Amino acid sequence: MxxxxxxxxxxxxxxxxxxxxxxxxxxxxxxxxxxxxQMNPDRAALALASSEVDLSQIAEGQVVTVKWRGKPVFVWNRTKDQVETAKSVPLSDLPDKQARNENMPGADASDVNRAAKGKENWLVVVGVCTHLGCVPISNSGDFGGWLCPCHGSHYDSSGRIRRGPAPENLPVPPYAFDSDTKIKIG
Missing domain, CATH: 1.20.5 (Single alpha-helices involved in coiled-coils or other helix-helix interfaces)
Structure with a gap:
């Protein structure tokens, strides 16, 4: 060998x-x-992963900002005119055609897919501009929704990007109605 x-x-x-x-x-x-x-979050931290909002305190047309997972979330009790205006926008006018709704993955950006079924007056969106993470100003801009003053992104009354550098619609977080006057985000 x-x-x-x-x-x-x-x-x-x-x-x-x-x-x-x-x-x-x-x-x-x-x-x-x-x-x-042991590095996983404990149950107390996971409990903070959701937030409850009392809707009875929000007047028609009013936008309230709440915190969820350290981010601002806009809860808007839209008027009938605001809902109808949002519903009348054709999808072809929208730069981002995706709903970005965690409750309806893959849905198109029509207003019906951005609000809860049967409660279309309530709009819940994460209040962080999708361009660079600024917090937009409510009831502002050219389309009656939000305006990000940093770079001029305009969102409509359904939280959809309409003009400006933002690439996506404001995301809709996972939420559910616990009752007619209370929602749970997260």
């Missing part, structure tokens, strides 16, 4: 090295798991 032939053929010692290394790697994984698992 030549030396080159012995170097290519695995031996019992090679197998023991590989088996020992694999066992050590698995053992290290089991040892590290409790340390990794």
């Amino acid at each position: 030549t030396a080159t032939h012995d170097a290519q053929e695995p031996s019992r010692r090679d197998f023991l090295y590989i088996a020992t290394g694999a066992t050590a790697a698995i053992g290290a994984g089991f040892l590290a798991w409790p340390f990794i698992a």
Whole structure:
């Protein structure tokens, strides 16, 4: 036998090295798991992941800002005229045709897909401009919704981008009506 032939053929010692290394790697994984698992948020932190809003305090036409996961969320009790104006906008006029609604993934940006079914007067959107993260001003801009004063993004009364550098509509967070006067965001 030549030396080159012995170097290519695995031996019992090679197998023991590989088996020992694999066992050590698995053992290290089991040892590290409790340390990794303790980095997950506890139940108290997860409870803060949702926010309840009392709608009975919001007058028709009024926009209220609440905090959810450290972000501003606009809750708007739109008037009938504002709802009708938002519904009348053709999709072809919108730069972003996606609803960006976590409650209806993949839906188009029509007003029906941005508000809750049967409660179209309530609009809930994350109040962060999709351009650079500024907070837009409510009841402003050329389309009666929001205006981001930093770079001039105009949103309509459904939170859809209509003009300016913002690439997307204001996102609709996951929310549900607990009752006629209360919603839970998150």
